[in-house]
Amino acid sequence: MASSIVQFDNVRKTYQMGPVTVEALRGVSFDIKAGEYVSIMGPSGCGKSTLLNLLGCLDRPSTGRYLLGGEDVSGMDDDSLSAIRGARLGFIFQSYNLIQQLTVIENIEIPLYYQDRPEAECREIAHRLAARVGLDHRLAHKPFELSGGQQQRVAIARALVNDPLVILADEPTGNLDSSSGVDIMKIFDELHAQGKTLILVTHDPGVGKRAQRTIRLRDGHIESDVRN
Amino acid sequence: MSETKVQSGLRKFLHELTLAQLQRAMRLGFRSLWQHRLRSLLTVLGIVFGVCSVIAMLAIGEGASYEAQEQIKSLGSQNIIIRSVKPPDDQKASQGSQSYVLQYGVTYTDADQIQATIPGVMVTLPVRDIHDYVWNISRRVDCDIVGTVPWYTSMRNYRVARGRFFTENDMAARSSVCVLGAEMVPSLFPLESPLGKHVRVGGDYYQVIGVMETRGHDATPADATASKDKPAAFRMFVPLETIKMRYGEILMRRRSGSFEAERVQLHELTVKVDSLDKVTTVAEAIKTVMEHNHKKKDYQIDVPLEMLRRAERTKQIFNIVLGSIAAISLLVGGIGIMNIMLASVTERTREIGIRRALGARRRDIVTQFLIETVMLSGIGGIMGVLLGVTIPFVVSHFAGMRTIITLWSPLLAFTISGLVGVVFGIYPAIRAANMDPVEALRHE
Numbered sequence: 001m002a003s004s005i006v007q008f009d010n011v012r013k014t015y016q017m018g019p020v021t022v023e024a025l026r027g028v029s030f031d032i033k034a035g036e037y038v039s040i041m042g043p044s045g046c047g048k049s050t051l052l053n054l055l056g057c058l059d060r061p062s063t064g065r066y067l068l069g070g071e072d073v074s075g076m077d078d079d080s081l082s083a084i085r086g087a088r089l090g091f092i093f094q095s096y097n098l099i100q101q102l103t104v105i106e107n108i109e110i111p112l113y114y115q116d117r118p119e120a121e122c123r124e125i126a127h128r129l130a131a132r133v134g135l136d137h138r139l140a141h142k143p144f145e146l147s148g149g150q151q152q153r154v155a156i157a158r159a160l161v162n163d164p165l166v167i168l169a170d171e172p173t174g175n176l177d178s179s180s181g182v183d184i185m186k187i188f189d190e191l192h193a194q195g196k197t198l199i200l201v202t203h204d205p206g207v208g209k210r211a212q213r214t215i216r217l218r219d220g221h222i223e224s225d226v227r228n
Numbered sequence: 229m230s231e232t233k234v235q236s237g238l239r240k241f242l243h244e245l246t247l248a249q250l251q252r253a254m255r256l257g258f259r260s261l262w263q264h265r266l267r268s269l270l271t272v273l274g275i276v277f278g279v280c281s282v283i284a285m286l287a288i289g290e291g292a293s294y295e296a297q298e299q300i301k302s303l304g305s306q307n308i309i310i311r312s313v314k315p316p317d318d319q320k321a322s323q324g325s326q327s328y329v330l331q332y333g334v335t336y337t338d339a340d341q342i343q344a345t346i347p348g349v350m351v352t353l354p355v356r357d358i359h360d361y362v363w364n365i366s367r368r369v370d371c372d373i374v375g376t377v378p379w380y381t382s383m384r385n386y387r388v389a390r391g392r393f394f395t396e397n398d399m400a401a402r403s404s405v406c407v408l409g410a411e412m413v414p415s416l417f418p419l420e421s422p423l424g425k426h427v428r429v430g431g432d433y434y435q436v437i438g439v440m441e442t443r444g445h446d447a448t449p450a451d452a453t454a455s456k457d458k459p460a461a462f463r464m465f466v467p468l469e470t471i472k473m474r475y476g477e478i479l480m481r482r483r484s485g486s487f488e489a490e491r492v493q494l495h496e497l498t499v500k501v502d503s504l505d506k507v508t509t510v511a512e513a514i515k516t517v518m519e520h521n522h523k524k525k526d527y528q529i530d531v532p533l534e535m536l537r538r539a540e541r542t543k544q545i546f547n548i549v550l551g552s553i554a555a556i557s558l559l560v561g562g563i564g565i566m567n568i569m570l571a572s573v574t575e576r577t578r579e580i581g582i583r584r585a586l587g588a589r590r591r592d593i594v595t596q597f598l599i600e601t602v603m604l605s606g607i608g609g610i611m612g613v614l615l616g617v618t619i620p621f622v623v624s625h626f627a628g629m630r631t632i633i634t635l636w637s638p639l640l641a642f643t644i645s646g647l648v649g650v651v652f653g654i655y656p657a658i659r660a661a662n663m664d665p666v667e668a669l670r671h672e
């Protein structure tokens with residue numbers, strides 16, 4: 001049995017909006033093992049993005065414990081969380097989130113930039129990943145010169161560049177037409193086949209079905225956690 | 229956020245920044261500035277003009293005060309100069325009557341009393357000035373004939389270029405020798421060396437025994453404050469005793485049809501004080517003696533040391549005024565830069581969120597924005613220095629003013645502009661770093 005990479009133990013997240021307390025997550029517990037491909041689904045406002053932000057160490061749980069690769073990250077300070085994001089996590093967003101002033105290759109390099117790797121090494125790794133997502137002929141282009149599908153492939157290459165423990169994707173196909181969406185999902189399937197751990201938030205049942213396991217959320221609770 | 233948090237954060241951040249990181253951050257910053265070239269240029273104009281005007285004004289001020297100080301210094305800072313001045317009310321009276329003999333000015337008695345009674349007086353230097361034509365056969369120049377003593381040269385820091393100055397023996401013998409000012413030599417002796425030749429003044433001949441060194445300006449106190457483009461007066465030096473014998477005490481001058489007679493014993497008396505710190509007390513004592521001896525104010529006392537101090541004080545005030553102008557313009561420039569950086573931070577919220585999500589720590593964001601601001605103000609500083617160094621050259625070339633660019637002024641101006649970048653960059657940078665990554669990522 002593979003070891004747990006992500007362990008959520010009764011995690012709550014509350015937001016204080018003036019006098020109103022919004023409970024976005026009300027005690028969520030689950031384990032994700034290495035190499036799993038998990039989709040998170042649920043109606044709008046059920047807390048999917050909140051959960052993904054916690055998984056991505058962009059935010060801290062209000063209570064509860066989060067172990068990433070066996071390490072408790074729920075109480076870490078900002079610098080340590082940044083280091084963990086840079087070294088162990090890969091992000092893919094619905095709106096690609098590429099930096100417009102930078103070229104494709106430079107966008108791919110960003111996570112390595114903050115790891116203080118030698119520049120030549122960064123270049124080489126970034127090249128390799130660009131080739132892997134089929135963009136090695138577009139390295140000097142700026143993001144706005146690419147199609148949505150191509151931009152999302154740049155984002156995937158960027159998420160892979162630091163060889164992360166977990167890849168987190170928030171509606172990666174949300175902005176794409178169906179054929180580019182399928183291209184992206186094929187890359188995800190390949191990554192899964194190579195043994196990467198993937199967590200993906202989606203509204204699209206077709207996309208959700210490709211994952212091995214689906215966690216359904218409702219009003220901040222886990223409604224169901226099933227294998228497909 | 230608390231001040232200490234900022235300070236400790238800054239210290240940590242400077243400590244851990246490696247050269248390679250700095251280089252990369254600078255390249256990144258430069259690109260981002262280059263992307264908005266026009267905006268960057270407009271942003272730094274405040275700094276450019278601030279720095280440039282400070283350097284240029286300092287250079288011009290320094291040049292002007294240098295000239296004034298050089299002139300005052302050439303009078304000798306240990307000297308006190310008493311000059312005879314025609315009293316203004318007597319001038320009117322003399323116009324009416326032709327036989328009136330006007331008597332005024334410093335006397336031999338004054339000189340003797342000052343020398344004998346005031347402690348601290350080392351030597352006195354009497355000078356008698358006669359205005360007349362000096363001839364060499366058919367060549368003629370209008371000249372001040374200065375009757376003085378052999379120690380004139382050493383007291384006035386005025387050296388003989390060729391030949392020699394007259395000696396005690398020349399004085400005692402009342403010999404007819406003279407030393408010419410360098411400026412008049414080309415007019416009187418354009419081809420030959422004047423040494424050993426004779427010049428004629430009225431009916432008397434004087435042998436030229438020496439020529440003085442060239443002076444860029446005339447070393448009289450009046451000139452130190454007067455306009456600079458007045459050419460140095462022609463001067464010829466003759467032993468005082470010789471002058472006394474030749475001219476007596478009454479000088480006749482033909483002026484606008486009528487004769488004017490003046491009785492002046494000494495035109496100028498220079499008193500040398502034995503040490504610098506006694507100059508002021510001796511000057512006071514001289515004032516007392518002179519006030520006692522003269523009912524009318526027919527003399528003027530100049531103390532070069534005090535003039536020098538006044539000039540220095542003026543320069544200090546000038547520098548303070550300049551400094552304030554500089555500070556204000558740099559402040560304004562800095563505020564302009566901060567304003568743009570704040571706008572830039574807001575504009576780039578999304579980028580900040582992306583970078584934070586991909587592993588940038590707070591201090592990486594601080595570095596990025598701080599370096600951008602410092603580069604902006606630094607580039608402004610360099611442009612200001614270049615412009616500020618050129619302007620004095622142009623001014624001295626076209627306006628003929630002396631300008632002096634001291635090394636420290638561009639260095640200081642540049643350093644301050646860099647500091648302005650740090651000071652006004654820190655707030656926008658910290659604001660960028662303190663953004664919540666999740667919110668920054670959601671920003672449109």
Ligand SMILES: Nc1ncnc2c1ncn2[C@@H]1O[C@H](COP(=O)(O)OP(=O)(O)OP(=O)(O)O)[C@@H](O)[C@H]1O
Nearest residue numbers: 015017022023024043044045046047048049050051
């Ligand atoms: N920063 C915040 N401040 C206050 N409330 C928040 C904040 N972020 C999320 N919430 C609340 O938490 C709940 C869950 O939001 P979340 O964004 O996780 O939903 P979601 O499942 O991602 O929805 P969608 O599918 O529409 O993206 C919502 O009720 C939302 O209003």
Ligand SMILES: [Mg+2]
Nearest residue numbers: 048049050170
């Ligand atoms: Mg969402």
